[in-house]
Amino acid sequence: MERRYLILAPHVFATRAAKTAHGVIAYSTDVTVGVVDPANAGRTVRDVLPHLDCDAPIVASVAAGLAFKPTSLLIGIAPAGGALPPEFRLEIAAALRAGLEIVSGLHTILGDDAEFAELAKAHDSRIWDLRLPPAAPLFSGAAYDIEATIVLTVGSDCAVGKMTASLELARAAQERGARAVFVPTGQTGIAIAGWGTSVDRVVADFAPGAAEQLVLEAERRAGDTGDGASGPAPLLLVEGQGAINHPAYAPVTLSLLYGCAPDALVLVHIPSRKAIEGYDIPLLGYRELIRTYEALCAGVKPARVVAVALNTRDLTEVAARAAIADAAAQTGLPCDDVVRFGPFALYDAIAPELAKTAVLHA
């Protein structure tokens, strides 16, 4: 279905807490017709966050947003722990009463909520819990036989831009004529791409198996593009999660690092970030991150970090270029901000390396 999103992000739309809202506005092919945030009511998305390039109005309530004929209410936040903020309940109920579909990436499964389930039934609307995973098998090793070149983004922390880097590199690859597929591994990626599994929601024993199923599915999708399947191997750009020294989320990071069996890694970092968000743990430096990710891969299936993607949104352009030069000098790798300066320079810099990996497979 083609969705028209009203996005619920009260009092946080302008902040990183509304990560899901920002990702869907920037990358979904579904249109956002309005945002619910009383703190910014009367302004537009562009007024608040110009880089999202979106003129949807911001309103104070779901009731006010109905004027823009949404089909769906998207829960626009991605809080640590993923619980439903109690103050969201009335607005979700109002949306269900108006017949809107609810799209949620929270750990709280809204379809299991008695009140919401009853309202959805009574008003013939539905609840799409993005995070509810399918049953996953144990990791089998089938991912090692995939012919596509698998590129996973790995980070220095949560919420640094791994999904965005994977999306931008997939876009660049497609525009350069490659059969490239973005592989969603979290709730925002699933909302954007319309498929995928939130690997962080899978039972720990089966999380690498769920990651493996995603790259197997992506390879099928890459083969279904109808271009005759000749030419170079497809490219799977897997959305990474967490960071290897994140005390809560590193097991999910590792589930992707092993389960997706990547051929190459792209390291993603925000230069202004110094500590793991919410914990008193310093970020690892570039060389330490590269050493750690590559050492872990070496024990299972070797993969090298081939590029660094920086998120420089909170820097001036001069500072951004300096940060990129610094990362390149420290790592000896191609380095860029794929949002600020576009993904093509970085993609073109790593494409020959990725093609070599594909030849190794053949």
Next chain:
Amino acid sequence: MERRYLILAPHVFATRAAKTAHGVIAYSTDVTVGVVDPANAGRTVRDVLPHLDCDAPIVASVAAGLAFKPTSLLIGIAPAGGALPPEFRLEIAAALRAGLEIVSGLHTILGDDAEFAELAKAHDSRIWDLRLPPAAPLFSGAAYDIEATIVLTVGSDCAVGKMTASLELARAAQERGARAVFVPTGQTGIAIAGWGTSVDRVVADFAPGAAEQLVLEAERRAGDTGDGASGPAPLLLVEGQGAINHPAYAPVTLSLLYGCAPDALVLVHIPSRKAIEGYDIPLLGYRELIRTYEALCAGVKPARVVAVALNTRDLTEVAARAAIADAAAQTGLPCDDVVRFGPFALYDAIAPELAKTAVLHA
């Protein structure tokens, strides 16, 4: 309750597939009154596995085992993926009809099975699914403030003896007068200790949080020993899981490595094992394992490997002593087989190092 176990392990009791059976027989304070295994019916546990030091008879069926007045049927296997073998159904149903409690560590939740649930209700028996975890919060960092010295076993693979090493070291520490608590993190450990959480069954995002809750609970238990809580800090001996380069289970390994916030690690290995069981992946060597585990801890909360515990059951005594000498030479660490030669030498070798860690806390 005091249990009298009949253990179901048809056709596999003598093999490592019956890991749960062997662990409970060796370490539970509950008594095993019989084992169901048609392949060895008529013999005793001692005939088949002398090291378990148990004279319980082996019988062909649950019906035959009822003669020994069991209170509970323990599912004695721990297969990869944890599914219920269909051929177990009739025997489980027979046990429920006889009023036995069912104790199971499978991923398949037997209490959710309609037939079993109905039989349990009809015959006033109960089903204890060891693997069903409590709701776990996100990792909070509270584990960093624990005063006890936390020792985690880490391995080169699954099923090498991490639980056994933790149990034996806890026993040695207790006999030396320390306030030591074994911390169960998997189904067999839970069956033995009567509490704990199977961390591999927790949703990936919350697995480190579940591990953290276990050490917090263990610290409370250590404080409740009634000895006035004077003297040195308690010792928590946490059962490890998996291995850091296990493609399916490493996320659980990492959940414990970060979530339990260990002060020290004990590396556990079977010298005869060369590859990860079930996968075409070589085991890492001693120095690589130590480097990898210590490097990961260094990024979160530093911890050193202080000893190596070898499982030499399948070696001659001469070969075992050679393997121990080799591990000691390669690592420069105290090294022993804590089952074959008892845990006291290894415990006494590391006790001063653990005491230093405790002083650092104070």
